[in-house]
Amino acid sequence: MTTKRLMQLYTAFLLCAPSNALRAALCVCGIGRIVPIHRNSVQALVYLKR
Secondary structure, eight states: OOOHHHHHOOOOOESSSHHHHHHHHHHHHHHHHHHHHHSSSSHHHHHHHH
């Protein structure tokens, strides 16, 4: 719900540099389809600038 509301406000929400275990858990439960997950801060910044 938070991500949906942030998109309505044109505000970005993303995850940066989660551990491999956390990344896997987020993808299994479907969060990865809703919230962009980036391996590092450089990838996150590139994503935000597009």
